[in-house]
Amino acid sequence: MKFEGGVHRVQRVPRTEKQGRTHTSTVTVTILPQPTEINLVINPKDLRIDTKRASGAGGQHVNTTDSAVWIVHLPTGIVSECQQERSQLKNKEMAMKKLRAKLYSLQLEEETSKQYNARKIQIGTKGRSEKIRTYNFPQNWVTDHRINKSFHDLETFMQGEYLLDELVQSLKDCANYESLVEIISKKV
Template identity: 85%
Template structure:
């Protein structure tokens, strides 16, 4: 929990270093010191593109202050990095719609029985239905029904995005086992090692300040991911 508090502070300092917006959403300290869990929102140029590689299990090796025998203890904490849902640009194909008109029912005067002003729109791919008979004008009812349909589709997309983020978080958090570590912070050796790219830096105190050394490692991870993505695109499929 002490290490978790230090990692959270490291990312807060890194956000300041990158001039990103950092807002703490939740911070639950431990009764005996340290941090149980916390969450924050971070926004800025390339924030998610860089920070997404921080998701996973982080392992710390050091001698705790309470350790009298001088033995090195190993423990882990987990980071999950999730993208914020963005505005979805809904493109609705007219071919995907079935639009029916009918006479409005209920109170509303003589026009109820004389004009086909009520509109019912069915989005065929999803089966979502939107109806409107508020206005006397069929054109206005159609416009309102389309707005309602867009809202329903938008809500459905947000639920899908939330589900994807939940699955992403489950994958990143894993079982919190030491075997799943992405990075080791070894204080006795003053070393931090990222196991995905086999890169070590030998100034751990400076690294934990969340400035240039962390940025160096984050940039290396991004470059490696970009390279792997490029290789995947240009390599012939088996």
């Protein structure tokens, strides 16, 4: 279904049209993959954990133990720290929870951004000039403008018969060709 994303143009003569004029409409189709759960794995090698003396009120304990924990996620540079508890272990636990939440938020934002950009590319400006396919009911044909191919017998096409299979294969071949051209042009 990924090749169906874009602007589809329909040309038809409505039943209510007394003079037989052809009306043109467009519909924008967006095909996006289902969002997946974010699998967040933090490699201990990617962390730098420092301890320091806590600041603030707390009496003499503050000056004698390194209970504050400071964690840096090296690949992203995200920092998380905690000095709420008297125990270094509890502070480390809380700092890791904060770090996990920050990394999760970052990853979620990236996924959302990818989906937004994929949707934006497919929708475009929604103009007729960005059409990927035209369905012409009065003349009984379908044209896919990406591969400049027309199919006659619109009803068979709309029912998903053999013509649709032929079209999908042509679109796959075109997409593969464009991918190869892009790879070759990057190497040159």
